[in-house]
Amino acid sequence: MAEQWWKESVVYQIYPRSFNDSNGDGIGDIKGITEKLDYLKELGIDVVWLSPVYQSPNDDNGYDISDYRTIMDEFGTMDDWEEMLDGMHKRGIRLVMDLVVNHSSDEHAWFTEARKSKDNPYRDYYMWHPGKDGQPPNNWGSFFGGSAWDYDEVSNEYFLHLFSNKQPDLNWENKELRQEIYDLMTFWLDKGVDGFRMDVINLISKDPQLPDAEITSPERYQWGGDYFVNGPKFMDYMKEMNEKVLQHYDAMTVGEMPMATPEDGKRYTNEESGIVNMLFQFEHMDVTSGPGGKWDQQPWKLTELKRIISKWQTELHGKGWNSLYMENHDQPRSVSVFGDDGTYRVESAKMLAAWLHFLQGTPYIYQGQELGMTNVYFDSIEEYEDIETLNMYKEEVIEKGKNPQDVIEAIHKKGRDNARTPMQWTNEVNAGFTTGTPWLKVNENYQDLNARKALSDENSVFYFYQKLIRMRKEYPVIIHGDYQLLLENHENLFVYSRSSNDTTLLLAANFSKETCPMTLPEKFNGGEILITNYSDAPKSLDHHSTMRPYEVRAYLL
Ligand code: TEU
Ligand code: CA
Numbered sequence: 001m002a003e004q005w006w007k008e009s010v011v012y013q014i015y016p017r018s019f020n021d022s023n024g025d026g027i028g029d030i031k032g033i034t035e036k037l038d039y040l041k042e043l044g045i046d047v048v049w050l051s052p053v054y055q056s057p058n059d060d061n062g063y064d065i066s067d068y069r070t071i072m073d074e075f076g077t078m079d080d081w082e083e084m085l086d087g088m089h090k091r092g093i094r095l096v097m098d099l100v101v102n103h104s105s106d107e108h109a110w111f112t113e114a115r116k117s118k119d120n121p122y123r124d125y126y127m128w129h130p131g132k133d134g135q136p137p138n139n140w141g142s143f144f145g146g147s148a149w150d151y152d153e154v155s156n157e158y159f160l161h162l163f164s165n166k167q168p169d170l171n172w173e174n175k176e177l178r179q180e181i182y183d184l185m186t187f188w189l190d191k192g193v194d195g196f197r198m199d200v201i202n203l204i205s206k207d208p209q210l211p212d213a214e215i216t217s218p219e220r221y222q223w224g225g226d227y228f229v230n231g232p233k234f235m236d237y238m239k240e241m242n243e244k245v246l247q248h249y250d251a252m253t254v255g256e257m258p259m260a261t262p263e264d265g266k267r268y269t270n271e272e273s274g275i276v277n278m279l280f281q282f283e284h285m286d287v288t289s290g291p292g293g294k295w296d297q298q299p300w301k302l303t304e305l306k307r308i309i310s311k312w313q314t315e316l317h318g319k320g321w322n323s324l325y326m327e328n329h330d331q332p333r334s335v336s337v338f339g340d341d342g343t344y345r346v347e348s349a350k351m352l353a354a355w356l357h358f359l360q361g362t363p364y365i366y367q368g369q370e371l372g373m374t375n376v377y378f379d380s381i382e383e384y385e386d387i388e389t390l391n392m393y394k395e396e397v398i399e400k401g402k403n404p405q406d407v408i409e410a411i412h413k414k415g416r417d418n419a420r421t422p423m424q425w426t427n428e429v430n431a432g433f434t435t436g437t438p439w440l441k442v443n444e445n446y447q448d449l450n451a452r453k454a455l456s457d458e459n460s461v462f463y464f465y466q467k468l469i470r471m472r473k474e475y476p477v478i479i480h481g482d483y484q485l486l487l488e489n490h491e492n493l494f495v496y497s498r499s500s501n502d503t504t505l506l507l508a509a510n511f512s513k514e515t516c517p518m519t520l521p522e523k524f525n526g527g528e529i530l531i532t533n534y535s536d537a538p539k540s541l542d543h544h545s546t547m548r549p550y551e552v553r554a555y556l557l
Helices: 030-035 037-043 078-091 109-114 175-190 234-244 263-268 302-316 334-338 345-356 387-399 404-414 453-454 462-473 474-478
Strands: 011-014 047-052 066-073 094-099 149-151 156-158 196-197 254-255 278-280 292-295 363-364 482-486 495-499 503-510 515-517 528-532 543-545 552-556
Touching: 030 037, 030 078, 037 078, 066 078, 066 175, 078 094, 094 254, 263 302, 292 404, 302 482, 302 495, 302 552, 334 345, 345 462, 345 503, 345 552, 387 404, 404 462, 404 474, 453 462, 462 474, 462 528, 474 495, 474 503, 495 515, 503 543
Parallel strands: 011 047, 011 363, 047 094, 094 196, 196 254, 254 278
Antiparallel strands: 149 156, 482 495, 495 503, 503 552, 515 543, 528 552
């Protein structure tokens, strides 16, 4: 078995459009990333996951790819990319690229060919189907609103798009299509990339009958996931991909898998028979969603978060491997959701960091998370850019007549642009992200919240992350120890231990503004403190103790 370096790594996600603009056009780019490699080295991360940089009309910011083997003009050239990769490798940083192969762009040459006629050789690379009585083939809704099918006049057929209508789904049943994908993976691996993050990979196999979804909501279109999540041939395709490509390289893989359960996690990441090294599940992100789904944000319960995290920790221990994340380019900022982005911003950002990094799995830091960046509260829909947000607003406000203010509030809580505002580098104009006009407005708190300031303050969130990353390399118990939840029913405190051989690590985190007395079983006494966000926290553990607002403490016993 190849060395499992990805278990000991910390990954940093870059969303290139918003990271750093090197030429003043308002759009982050590859040279901009290269300029910041020393910053990443200073943080201490091991791997970069780079969101898509391939040629794309940017209907969904690069998640709609029109050429898998060239770099998007706005981001630079292949030479720029090679220089970036070189710069990373020289600093001991590995690069994981985004692999978006559930769908392509409708501007990909395969699709332009495919839509020409029913007998075009590329027709079968996509999922075409005749309608039913002038309606789409079935009632599936798209993730981005409306029907998952779009009518094509040329051939009088519909094509499937689980995301936007500029993201037609690829037909994995087609052998040549699969081979094209394996070839493009090989192309990038041969260029030296160290792995892939696989976009919605568990949606690639659809039930060939394309049955109507069960009607579970009053909406016109329904959730069809039963017929495409972990679909019938998903495992076969992934095994083939491993045999044909991945097993020939020392590459790490992380599959993004909506709806995945711990049982799926165990199977898909299994060391002997698995298909990816780890996966991104969504259960813990969904604790804030009400019955109305993503846009129906509700107060969340810590006990629920504990139940979910503990289940994943326990089920995968010794059998598979977890990924650990609280943010990415699709999610709101974690301090704003799970911490406090006002008075306790710094404390809660650190608390979340330590709580996450001492769990078992590979941690992912999303750009700006290491500064404790927060959600953005734009006043009007004109200031938003994200296709999912804009489509939803149109549907809810313009088509259904909902109160715009309520919809904007939902966007404040859950909109993807929360994570996509430009990285805050300095307190200069546009937070030092660009000298031009940024493609998406900068969060106005950059004056006080920026990387330059963090780097000049030894108590910053940045240096707290740096310490955590170092500790993972120093204490094997963080990587290997088993997990035990304590104080299961406590509503504010999340306490767990990690043990291996004769070492025990105890982590106690207060997820609230309340000051909470904490009583642990008696054996949790003594030891020495590893890290805390309150400088005067007790140096050794007393099993009777008090946790202040958003306090976190980790002890080695
Ligand atoms: O996301 C897939 C996904 O399931 C969601 O998180 C989705 O983005 C949305 O928030 C649903 O409400 C991946 C990418 O991460 C995302 O950026 C892309 O838009 C999407 O796939 C399509 O490629
Ligand atoms: Ca630029």
